[in-house]
Amino acid sequence: MMDEPAKTKREVTFSRLLGFRELGIIIFIVLISVLIGIRNPRFLTWSNFHDILIDTAALSVLSVGMMLVLVTGGIDLSMESVLALTGMVAGMMVKQNPQLSPLFMLILGLLLGGLLGSITGLIVAKGRVVPIIATLSMMYIYRGITFIISGGKWINAYEMPDSFKGIATERFLGLSKLIYIVLVVYVVFYYFVNYTHTGRKIYAVGSNVEAARVIGINTEFITWLVYAISGALSGLAGVMWVARYASAQNDTASGFVMTIVAACVLGGVSITGGVGTVSGVLLGSITVGIINNALPMIRVSPFWKMALQGLIILVAAIVNIAIARNMEKSQLKRRTI
Amino acid sequence: MKYRNSLSNRKLNIVFKWEWLLVILIIGISIVNGRLSPHFWSYTGIMDSLAVFLEKGFMVLSMTLVLIIGDIDISVASIVALSSVLMAMSYKLGLPMAVAILVALATGAGCGYLNGLLISLVPGLSAIIVTLAGSSIYRGIAYILLGDQAIGGFPSWYSYLAWGYVGKTNIPFVMVVFVGCAIIYGLLLHRTAWGRKVYAMGINPVAARFSGVPIAQMKQIIFTLNGLMAGIAAIFLTSKLGSSRPNIATGYELEVIAIAVLGGVSPSGGKGGIVGVCLALILMRLLRYGMGLVNVPGQVMMVIIGIVLVGVVMLPNIFSSRGGKRRTKEIQ
Numbered sequence: 001m002m003d004e005p006a007k008t009k010r011e012v013t014f015s016r017l018l019g020f021r022e023l024g025i026i027i028f029i030v031l032i033s034v035l036i037g038i039r040n041p042r043f044l045t046w047s048n049f050h051d052i053l054i055d056t057a058a059l060s061v062l063s064v065g066m067m068l069v070l071v072t073g074g075i076d077l078s079m080e081s082v083l084a085l086t087g088m089v090a091g092m093m094v095k096q097n098p099q100l101s102p103l104f105m106l107i108l109g110l111l112l113g114g115l116l117g118s119i120t121g122l123i124v125a126k127g128r129v130v131p132i133i134a135t136l137s138m139m140y141i142y143r144g145i146t147f148i149i150s151g152g153k154w155i156n157a158y159e160m161p162d163s164f165k166g167i168a169t170e171r172f173l174g175l176s177k178l179i180y181i182v183l184v185v186y187v188v189f190y191y192f193v194n195y196t197h198t199g200r201k202i203y204a205v206g207s208n209v210e211a212a213r214v215i216g217i218n219t220e221f222i223t224w225l226v227y228a229i230s231g232a233l234s235g236l237a238g239v240m241w242v243a244r245y246a247s248a249q250n251d252t253a254s255g256f257v258m259t260i261v262a263a264c265v266l267g268g269v270s271i272t273g274g275v276g277t278v279s280g281v282l283l284g285s286i287t288v289g290i291i292n293n294a295l296p297m298i299r300v301s302p303f304w305k306m307a308l309q310g311l312i313i314l315v316a317a318i319v320n321i322a323i324a325r326n327m328e329k330s331q332l333k334r335r336t337i
Numbered sequence: 338m339k340y341r342n343s344l345s346n347r348k349l350n351i352v353f354k355w356e357w358l359l360v361i362l363i364i365g366i367s368i369v370n371g372r373l374s375p376h377f378w379s380y381t382g383i384m385d386s387l388a389v390f391l392e393k394g395f396m397v398l399s400m401t402l403v404l405i406i407g408d409i410d411i412s413v414a415s416i417v418a419l420s421s422v423l424m425a426m427s428y429k430l431g432l433p434m435a436v437a438i439l440v441a442l443a444t445g446a447g448c449g450y451l452n453g454l455l456i457s458l459v460p461g462l463s464a465i466i467v468t469l470a471g472s473s474i475y476r477g478i479a480y481i482l483l484g485d486q487a488i489g490g491f492p493s494w495y496s497y498l499a500w501g502y503v504g505k506t507n508i509p510f511v512m513v514v515f516v517g518c519a520i521i522y523g524l525l526l527h528r529t530a531w532g533r534k535v536y537a538m539g540i541n542p543v544a545a546r547f548s549g550v551p552i553a554q555m556k557q558i559i560f561t562l563n564g565l566m567a568g569i570a571a572i573f574l575t576s577k578l579g580s581s582r583p584n585i586a587t588g589y590e591l592e593v594i595a596i597a598v599l600g601g602v603s604p605s606g607g608k609g610g611i612v613g614v615c616l617a618l619i620l621m622r623l624l625r626y627g628m629g630l631v632n633v634p635g636q637v638m639m640v641i642i643g644i645v646l647v648g649v650v651m652l653p654n655i656f657s658s659r660g661g662k663r664r665t666k667e668i669q
Contacts, residue, residue, distance in 0.1 A: 127647070127651035129651050130605060132409055136591055136646075137643035140588065141639075143639070255473075265466075303480040303481050307474050307476075309477070310473025313466065318459055321460075321461045
């Protein structure tokens with residue numbers, strides 16, 4: 001922000017250090033896997049690895065949406081409630097019309113989630129409400145609407161057709177269909193974020209809103225867009241979630257937003273905006289997935305999960321800041337020489 | 338900046354208007370409530386219904402300071418849970434109840450201190466991320482300690498805190514404590530140099546730092562106060578409920594922030610006062626009371642509170658953006 005002329009040079013080091021950071025996460029994943037594998041050999045089996053991937057599927061889709069919002073300098077706490085609301089709507093629909101195709105349900109999830117997210121986006125972009133206040137409110141509003149439309153009832157496994165549950169249970173080439181959905185999402189967003197104008201504009205808005213506005217970027221549109229996308233991905237994740245756990249409840253994914261933020265921050269996304277990569281977020285999600293999967297395996301009570309996640313967010317955020325500051329220092333040193 | 342001279346005057350005007358609006362709303366909702374229930378217009382009815390709501394009031398007072406300096410604390414609900422659980426556990430471990438109450442206060446203040454320490458010690462670490470992580474950590478610790486159990490069976494005098502009346506009068510004890518706290522906060526914020534510094538931090542933190550406001554120290558104090566008030570809220574809430582569980586006070590952060598914002602505190606900092614916030618507290622209670630009379634479920638109340646919060650923040654923004662556009666047009 002202070003040294004505009006050094007921007008290009010700084011960006012180069014940024015990408016190099018982020019690469020370094022991703023290597024760090026990979027080493028961390030390998031290390032933690034080996035340690036847990038020693039305590040419980042079942043952890044290092046292919047079927048367990050596949051389980052981790054299935055369990056992480058919804059999380060990794062959600063983290064992409066959260067990453068885009070965080071990159072603009074905002075935060076979207078409402079994702080977990082959009083997930084629950086869309087999941088509930090999807091569950092109620094397949095209960096009444098079992099002939100609906102799974103693909104249709106997934107697209108419906110995207111659209112409904114996108115609609116909910118764009119309402120949040122309008123409030124933030126046009127209503128100029130601070131993101132944390134807007135999304136905190138929407139979190140409770142959407143959660144309440146979930147409760148209202150369901151009348152407080154659950155949708156259980158036996159009420160869902162096998163074709164719908166097949167989104168999670170059916171396999172293609174040995175892998176669950178959920179994993180293919182994640183792959184598609186990541187390929188699309190890798191391209192979107194890195195190779196399209198709109199994608200790059202998101203980073204511009206996050207690095208410096210004023211500068212972005214001056215060079216003619218419609219910052220309001222970009223802000224709206226990231227919330228709409230995070231809503232759409234939450235909706236998609238909602239359908240995936242309900243199919244995976246074969247039940248739609250009122251408190252589905254309650255408190256899950258912590259997990260999403262943890263995955264993003266672990267993946268190197270900066271809370272203050274402007275920094276974050278799709279590949280980093282994927283690694284962050286897998287790390288969180290591994291930790292969540294490993295806790296019961298090494299006989300840690302599930303009650304530890306909540307505190308641990310908060311701790312991960314805090315430590316990862318501090319590490320991110322330390323890395324960024326070190327980088328700036330080395331930058332300054334190089335300039336004086 | 339241009340309007341510097343008239344700034345304080347103008348601001349005072351706006352505050353006055355907003356508070357009158359709250360008074361009108363309070364009267365309006367009271368009339369509706371009176372129509373809905375014949376028991377509404379009774380001294381004990383109003384006093385008791387306010388008293389059971391006041392534990393949130395304690396949190397609102399200090400949240401006002403946090404919002405005025407332009408920060409936010411979403412960990413308060415979790416601090417309430419942890420303070421309550423630690424208090425209950427230390428009582429179960431054989432400590433006298435009075436000491437257990439001190440434990441709750443210390444826990445609250447400690448958590449708040451930790452928030453403040455991290456925010457002021459690590460530059461670039463925003464209050465949002467610290468308190469978000471904190472909300473997971475503090476409630477998480479409560480879960481680690483207590484699991485899905487509950488602790489009850491406190492001494493009988495403890496329930497006096499939430500349900501008792503002062504002496505032979507019928508003024509609830511909580512009410513007296515709350516009014517005391519409100520007066521202290523009001524004086525602190527509106528009648529001391531320290532209070533002016535709080536506003537200065539919210540209006541322009543850079544200018545405040547250059548004019549010698551110890552930003553880090555102030556933040557430290559304000560977040561510690563916020564934790565302490567959450568500790569006080571935990572004492573009264575646990576006394577009201579009669580037992581302690583790790584999942585108490587879920588969603589309080591939304592309501593506390595909503596009340597403060599409804600009271601005229603701007604979440605972007607620099608605006609608001611204790612009088613408005615206290616009026617908003619009464620308004621929110623009456624709103625909830627009325628919704629309770631027509632059998633609105635708790636989840637739906639959260640929807641309405643959320644809409645109120647977003648609406649209150651959004652409406653002035655929309656109007657001011659119009660005004661701003663007009664002004665730029667005039668200049669052109």
